[in-house]
Amino acid sequence: MKPRRGSLERPRRSPLLTVVTGIVLIYSVVPLLWLFINSTKTQSSLFSSFGLWFSGEFALWDNIVATVTYNDGVFLRWFGNTILYVVAGAGGATFLAIIGGYALAKFTFPGKRAVFAVVIGAIAVPNTALAVPTFLMFSRLDLTNTPWSVIIPSLISPFGLYLMWTFASEAIPTELLEAARVDGAGEWRTFFTISLRLLAPGIVTVVLFTTVATWNNYFLPLIMLRDPAWYPLTIGLNSWNAQAATAGGEAIFNLVITGSLLTIVPLIAAFLLLQRFWQSGLAAGSVKE
């Protein structure tokens, strides 16, 4: 934040406002604390102790070992699958959003308005309307129950396109592109040598949002995948949870809780480490100041 002048611009700090906002903060953070605290408990003390404080032996490490070794290490397999879906799906979605958003921001071309209308219109179509027919289509193409059935639909991120579009129209001076054109550079060459660098904060932002969408995806893989060997973490965790409810199934709540913690740690770490970049990317217009 830049220093501001004047009393409106630099108001006095308010303890009352801080406290009231603090309630929202507590609401946001307490469940995460609950998750961490309870992943340090054994299954038996999970049932017998107060949820918001530590109790019994500190079993976090044991729980982690149990989680990654349970059922021949299927959790690690799910982890690997999730990484695969993120790298291919979110990576691809980011690339398509970058070049598409760049085109929408910096070029005039035939059909541009139609592109906008179709993409915005499609955002309003609920996933349900698409899920069943997409499943049927993919099953005709023999793609269901393969990684492709999760990766291909993940390649489209209308929100990513929109972010990139707003970002590119602010971050790349048109004069720069004109100058490159005068110098005789092709549009793709200009894009890779000049524009891509200017787009970096926007790219980090889009990467994070498409990564979250893919990492957390539940509905799509639930429909497309039957073979647990291709499950991502989300489906796997829920199958562990549902196992307790089935007759004769082993209740493994400590593994569900520790597995949940292991699932969210990478994303939270990414958000914290990269916050400088993605926040500046999100506030696309801040370059105006």
Added chain:
Amino acid sequence: MALSADATAAIIPPTAHRQRRSWLPWTFIGPFMAVFALVFLAPIAYSLFISLFRDQLVGGSVFVGLDNYVRALNDPQFWESLTRVSLFLVVQVPIMLGISLFVALALDSARLYGSNFFRIAIFLPYAVPAVVAALMWGFMYGTRFGLVGNLNDLFGVSLPNPLSPDLVLVAIGNIVTWEFVGYNMLIFYSALRVIPHSLYEAAEIDGAGQWRVVRSIKLPAIRGALVIATIFSIIGSFQLFNEPSILQSLAPNAITSYFTPNLYAYNLSFSGQQYNYAATVAIIMGLVTMLVAYAVQLRGMRKEA
């Protein structure tokens, strides 16, 4: 299309004009549109197509015209699910967006101690998958060994079970609110950050106070972000699936197979093999969503009186 030209004008960022109209930019936007056609447009067309047929034991797939649509409009289970998500939408979305807006304004006012910490901590739940959020809250809701049970033991009270049929919708509303308050807050906050400071200076010269600035400058300036967030939240409500589907194993009596339209369509196709009817339900929900989103957007984008 869901958004009118009016909104289009408000949403489209300023674009550099080139003298020449050329097809070359299509090498940039083309790949996106190609995949988009495959995973958005083709399934929509396909579901419109199959909604006109019915699978019969004898004779296979038969063209039945709009019969599936008539059936859906007379289907009490469909209406019950639609009523439920509408109720959810009317209550949950204003609460969630209200909290988000409050936090965004508080952060932007620069009157908070430690505002960076607030911003990032409140945003963090967005990084938590719906599966984990629902499992976590589901455990906490537990009266036997969850937090609710802990509180009952601790204070000798008997709080109502959040996973009972009466309260489960509220319990789900809380989970969804928890997941998305921070996300919407960040959208509003980013929009607030780009308001030109000259406006504040002008307001100060005119002697406007904090509240006046919020009402007359900040809220109108982020109108577009408010409308977009409202539309996305409405779409989310109509699509409600993950949270009830995951809580189902913890609250099997409270969450029916037609708890939400999305759950209904899913169960019709994957447990009932009624693909044609499921597609019909999905299309009707798509139309309802677009109509409501369109109405909100028209109201939201109306010029201030």
